[in-house]
Amino acid sequence: LSQDELKKLVGYKSVDDHVTSGMVVGLGTGSTAYYAVERVGQKLASGELKDVICIPTSERTREQAESLNIPLCTLNEKSELDVAIDGADEVDPALALVKGGGGALLREKMVEVMAKKFVVIVDESKLCKGLGPGFPLPVEITPFCHMHTLRTIGKLPALAGCEPILRMGSSSNNKNDGDNIAVTDNGNYIVDLHFKTPLADPVAAANQLKNTVGVVDHGLFVGMAYQVIVAGSDGIRVAGT
Numbered sequence: 446l447s448q449d450e451l452k453k454l455v456g457y458k459s460v461d462d463h464v465t466s467g468m469v470v471g472l473g474t475g476s477t478a479y480y481a482v483e484r485v486g487q488k489l490a491s492g493e494l495k496d497v498i499c500i501p502t503s504e505r506t507r508e509q510a511e512s513l514n515i516p517l518c519t520l521n522e523k524s525e526l527d528v529a530i531d532g533a534d535e536v537d538p539a540l541a542l543v544k545g546g547g548g549a550l551l552r553e554k555m556v557e558v559m560a561k562k563f564v565v566i567v568d569e570s571k572l573c574k575g576l577g578p579g580f581p582l583p584v585e586i587t588p589f590c591h592m593h594t595l596r597t598i599g600k601l602p603a604l605a606g607c608e609p610i611l612r613m614g615s616s617s618n619n620k621n622d623g624d625n626i627a628v629t630d631n632g633n634y635i636v637d638l639h640f641k642t643p644l645a646d647p648v649a650a651a652n653q654l655k656n657t658v659g660v661v662d663h664g665l666f667v668g669m670a671y672q673v674i675v676a677g678s679d680g681i682r683v684a685g686t
């Protein structure tokens with residue numbers, strides 16, 4: 446199976462396993478979450494699902510959901526969700542995640558911390574032994590004096606050895622394929638932290654980032670995942686509950 450077929454497998458399974466009529470559902474962002482959104486739209490159209498209202502985690506997920514006639518609201522209307530489904534850039538053995546590759550980490554985290562069950566969907570390429578080297582850690586920062594904030598992040602003890610790079614071009618990936626600074630849905634910038642060795646203490650890193658004035662939030666989602674559904678060449682398996 447191709448990587449895209451694996452993404453579709455876990456995207457559909459996450460909805461089939463966890464979304465039932467009447468639920469409030471958080472819709473993630475990225476190429477894997479894309480399939481979960483597609484499946485919700487399919488099952489609403491077929492009548493298999495009824496009375497589901499969804500909260501998108503980015504403008505592009507909102508647009509995709511609207512194109513599928515999925516009823517939407519925001520956290521302002523509903524602050525408690527039954528389930529949220531989203532992808533991840535890295536998953537470690539303790540189910541700690543790096544997210545934000547798609548530039549949506551702030552709205553993703555705001556929505557996903559409010560879900561009774563945060564279900565993560567990945568293909569096996571996202572699994573790692575330690576967070577960091579496999580995927581640069583995204584950090585959302587305010588535009589004001591952003592180079593000051595970037596330098597400050599680079600000096601945090603728990604992030605020793607990281608190389609902070611300001612994300613350029615599209616905010617929805619870290620390819621840095623443009624001359625302008627990438628801007629998130631929230632009007633902020635993103636710094637991607639490149640590591641050569643795994644993060645020794647993701648919790649300390651998360652706390653030090655969150656306590657840095659100028660940092661809005663970061664892509665470490667620690668202790669949030671209820672379950673991780675992994676699609677690999679040997680089929681689908683579930684980690685966690």
Ligand code: DER
Nearest residue numbers: 475476477532534545546547
């Ligand atoms: O930006 C994000 O947090 C996305 O969920 C990302 O982590 C996963 O995107 P992918 O499913 O396209 O790899």
